[in-house]
Amino acid sequence: MVGPTVSRELILGRLRAALGADAATRPADVPRDYRPAGAPVDLDLLVERLTDYRATVHRCADAGVADVVAGVLPGGRVVVPAGLPRHWLPAGVHAVVDDGLTHDQIAACDGVVTAAAVAVAETGTVVLDASPDQGRRVITLLPDVHVCVLRADQVVAGVPDALARLRPDRPLTWISGPSATSDIELNRVEGVHGPRNLHVVLAG
Numbered sequence: 001m002v003g004p005t006v007s008r009e010l011i012l013g014r015l016r017a018a019l020g021a022d023a024a025t026r027p028a029d030v031p032r033d034y035r036p037a038g039a040p041v042d043l044d045l046l047v048e049r050l051t052d053y054r055a056t057v058h059r060c061a062d063a064g065v066a067d068v069v070a071g072v073l074p075g076g077r078v079v080v081p082a083g084l085p086r087h088w089l090p091a092g093v094h095a096v097v098d099d100g101l102t103h104d105q106i107a108a109c110d111g112v113v114t115a116a117a118v119a120v121a122e123t124g125t126v127v128l129d130a131s132p133d134q135g136r137r138v139i140t141l142l143p144d145v146h147v148c149v150l151r152a153d154q155v156v157a158g159v160p161d162a163l164a165r166l167r168p169d170r171p172l173t174w175i176s177g178p179s180a181t182s183d184i185e186l187n188r189v190e191g192v193h194g195p196r197n198l199h200v201v202l203a204g
Contacts, residue, residue, distance in 0.1 A: 039157035042121050043202065046155055049124025053177025055198040062203050065149055066090040069113060072147055072199050076110035079139050083132025084113060088149055098139050106138060111145035112195075117172075118162045119155045119200075126150060126200060127162060128173040137173050146195040148175070152204035 047057045058068045069078075070090035077094045079101065089095050096109055106112075115133035119126045126148055128134045140146050156162050166172060178198045 038161065041155050041157050043152060043155060046119060046121040046124060047202070049121070050126075050177065050200055053124055055124075055177045055200055057200050057202060059202045062151075065201055065203050068199075068201050069093065069147055073111045073113075073145060077108070079106050079109040079112045079143060081114055081133055081135025081139065083135075084115060085133065088113065098135050101139075103138065103142060107142040109143050111147060112139050112143045113147045113149065114140060116148050116150045116154060118165050119150050120157075120159055120162045121155055122158045124176055125159075125162075126175045127166065128175065129166060129170040130173075131170075137171060140173065140175075140195070144195055145197045145199065147199045147201060149201045149203060152202060155202075 047059070050057050056072075058072075060068055065088045067090065069088060070092060073093060075092050075094075077096050078089070079098055080089070080095045082097055082099065086095075095113075096105070098106070114128065114135060115131070117127050117129040117131060117134065128137070128140065128148075130136065134140075156165065175198065178196055
């Protein structure tokens with residue numbers, strides 16, 4: 001009986017022989033100019049993409065963020081990361097700061113409010129990088145409502161622009177709409193792996 005390591009080397013050896021030794025050891029030259037960075041940012045495209053993904057988008061001035069949060073989460077308990085700007089929270093919201101909350105304590109909250117690291121207009125994707133104003137990934141997964149505050153200057157045109165702003169050594173969460181799956185008979189079910197309701201507050 002041939003072991004898995006021997007089989008692997010046998011297959012790879014045949015591939016090398018078919019391709020030629022030089023082709024097997026030298027990586028192919030891949031052009032990287034197909035998607036240039038620095039393209040103009042289209043905020044309306046971001047809103048369109050987010051809406052297509054069934055997220056709710058609220059556009060407001062910087063000073064209006066708290067009013068939007070109050071409309072989405074009137075009263076109740078809201079989990080927030082330690083570095084979230086407090087002026088984003090209205091007076092009627094009871095903020096529960098995540099200082100190591102248990103999963104049960106997080107899930108018992110009515111929603112979560114975070115900032116974001118960057119957003120991609122072309123794909124309608126919001127990226128979190130666990131900075132102090134975004135917190136641990138778990139706080140955005142357990143509550144049923146996620147309110148994500150995004151500044152207009154954090155929106156970029158495409159994924160290459162987003163990658164240029166992000167640090168690869170940080171834990172990144174890429175969000176495109178509310179959590180959803182269509183694994184069972186192609187029926188869309190929301191809230192399986194995260195919040196059923198995503199509200200993006202585009203400020204500025």
